[in-house]
Amino acid sequence: MTTTSDSTKKTTSAPAEKYRRYLQMLKKAGLRLTPQRMAICAYLAHTERHPSAYQVYEELAATHPGISRATVYNTLNTLRELGAIVELSFGSDHTHYETNTQPHVNLICLRCHKIIDYYGDPGVDALMERVRQETGFQSVAVKLDLVGFCAECRLQRLDEIRAMLKTAAQDKFPQTRNSKEEIV
């Protein structure tokens, strides 16, 4: 029996369902369903982006005044430990989270830091099963990230390189190190 019976491929990522799944995972772990945890789960269930812990706190604080940093960070860590959400990494200094559990590929632009969800089965299910049989490693989640340059940035990049060549001598390297922008 294969685990992937794709007969009923209903939208398992609808916010409401995602929300219920989060709560269920917390409950199963023996944790209490407090208003704060529910608010955090609701936020994660409804976002289409890849928010950082700090973003989750800031945006929740706006609608839920009084919620504390500690609670948000603890809950995010708990959800990560439970495998409900997955930590993402790229150049940014913040920790970002993946809340989309549908198997997909993250296209992470090195220039604008945009993250595009790409669907197009790369045979991830088969890979997970093969790994389990060959190594005994039991996968909980897959992180498949392609790091590179998005279509727009490819063009922008050409302009930048041209400009760089013109200015020649000085400014050999763009040095966008200190950029704090977070287009996620």
Place this chain on the structure above:
Amino acid sequence: MTTTSDSTKKTTSAPAEKYRRYLQMLKKAGLRLTPQRMAICAYLAHTERHPSAYQVYEELAATHPGISRATVYNTLNTLRELGAIVELSFGSDHTHYETNTQPHVNLICLRCHKIIDYYGDPGVDALMERVRQETGFQSVAVKLDLVGFCAECRLQRLDEIRAMLKTAAQDKFPQTRNSKEEIV
């Protein structure tokens, strides 16, 4: 012509070659080959692990007294921007780096934080090409991580769950949050 002409599948990951490749990338970017940068590249070329920036600094400081944090962090950031190394993320609080450029899968254990390199082509080349054609996204590097539990930890985990059930009431959740160990 396909890019993967596997007739001459020589060991492209031999430390010496890896080292030369790092230096070449720095040079190509118009950066100077200082003793410090060479030491850092040598360290990265020879490690079989997935070291954190802090680890690189600490271990280099032992053999190269006087090397500064700033230099190590700046060089690692530069190498990341050049695509020579790739940032990894998992539960740990430090930033870790992938120095293995051979296409492979990282098996990241959620329990012991061990990272196992797994080879077994999941069709990554094909995926990169498909993505480029369909979305215009130009991939520079692939990060394919399976997050879960390694063979040993799966067994340990069963024991832990059994113990947890026995102790019942108290200690419902292991709470290994504060663990600072870094088995990487």
Place this chain on the structure above:
DNA sequence: GCCGTAAATTAGATTGGTTCTAAATATAAA
């Protein structure tokens, strides 16, 4: 080989996202 200059390194201060702490509060069982 020496010079001149931009690049790089260094020690130390600073930053800021995250974690820790102890007191207050909420939850659920008895």
Place this chain on the structure above:
DNA sequence: TTTATATTTAGAACCAATCTAATTTACGGC
């Protein structure tokens, strides 16, 4: 209700990473 335990909160503390200003170095040109 009472009691025990879990959770939240505000703010302090932490510390990996970054920044800064002064010093040193690398390297092309002579």
